[in-house]
Amino acid sequence: MNDHDTLFAQLSTLSASVTLLFGIALLWRRSLGAYIGAFRWQSLVLSAAFALIGYYGHDHELYIVAAVLLALKVLIIPRYLNRLYRRVGGEREAQPYVNIATSLIVAGLLVMLAYAITRPLVMVSKLPTRGGIPLAVGLIFVGLFVIVSRRKALTQIVGFLVLENGIALLAALCTYGIPLIIELGVFLDVLMGFLVMQVIVYHIRDTFESIDVEQLSQLKH
């Protein structure tokens, strides 16, 4: 491996670990505003990772993907999330199903699990970006964990978006980006999914005067 590849390997692993770092930082926070902030930073690092892989992998389509990602996940979605957050009032993730200290340990274990299950893949891979693959899989697990362990509709949306970030990162690390048209389709899906969820959150809010999804499990209120 030459110097160029070594640097690429280290930078891609670094960006993957910073992305994961924001995913874990999310679990520590309580205020919904902090969730949105952490997601925004994570998306910024992710789009930098796309640009980086585009530069070293000589794939100029990835620059477009990075730009779209920047516009969508750093500017547009966090903005709508913030508006949603203001509209539903200053609710907090006061009592998640799994408390914060336990969530952190579970997140650590999930990342270790990701290391364990991607080990065969990393060992046969010759890609310079292979070091980041376990971290991306770990991020997907952490996103899923946020969805199942948090009880506010808004934090669950952020969990979904983090999960999506993890999938995008994994795709970029494993294949240097899937074709542009598919990537754009995925982004459109995310945006549509997000808009639908936003509408549902407003409905939950109108019906129950709270965005706690626990309320949905009762027939009457």
Next chain:
Amino acid sequence: MTPYLLEIGQALLALLLAPGLVGFIRWFKARLQGRRGAIPWQPYYDLRKLFGKEVVMSKNASWLFRFAPYVIFATAVAVTLLVPLVAAPLPFDAVGDLLAVVYLLLLGTFFLALAGLDPGTSFGGMGASREMTVAAIAEPTIALAIFGLAVGAGSTNLGRIVAQTLNHPGAVINPGHLLGFTALFIVMIAETGRLPVDNPSTHLELTMIHEAMILEYSGRYLALIEWAAALKLLIFFSLLSNLFLPWGVATALTPGALGVAAVALMAKLVALAAVVAVMETRIAKLRLFRVPELLGVSFVLALLSVTSSFLLR
């Protein structure tokens, strides 16, 4: 002969710089908050004043109360002999490694907590209980965070780790390195009693940890404890800077290289002190019950740091 001179010189340098470091953080923080602040070398005057003062002791205090300040100070000084401040690898690397450093620091904390309990005041007991709560999670995290580096270097000797990182500068942007740095930074804040875990500048009953334990101390005992606390801050700062960004550390024992290393050390200390001062100005203290959660974050990061260094070797 030279190795011993180096070790003694390093310890003396640490002893000399430590109060200045604390003073600099206070001064810079005051400036950031729009106050004039005391001059950065104020802690030296404070120490001289305290050493000159008479010791007042509670009638309930036992020999332990008089003995503890010496242990606390001695453990801090012993650690400065083992931590690579200006040169690596150190001649004393064979004497003690990372585990010795962690447990010497813990020994100091243990005696501080005992001394807090000894006079039987309610504040002392409260402070001791809180300090132990923090230390119980913080100590393993320090060891784990540095283990992340030790796996890469193949040795738990701090000097060996620094020398290894100097030989392979690319390792600095490894995920293991980055996660370990974040973990150790959080632990440093908890262990040295800075915001958001403990507020070093107040004596408010509800929040204090470190100050609650040393309330009963006066005179030269207080001076020793304050000096040891400043040393501990310096030790953590230099662990953070020299383990993770080792540039400037002398690998050859020439006067020129050592001079450069001393200047580089001071520059790194000032930079870290500025970061801590800015952070303390921007954030508020955490509620005590959230502190274990913050330390949980750092423990998980340290665990991941070890995992990734181990699996990506």
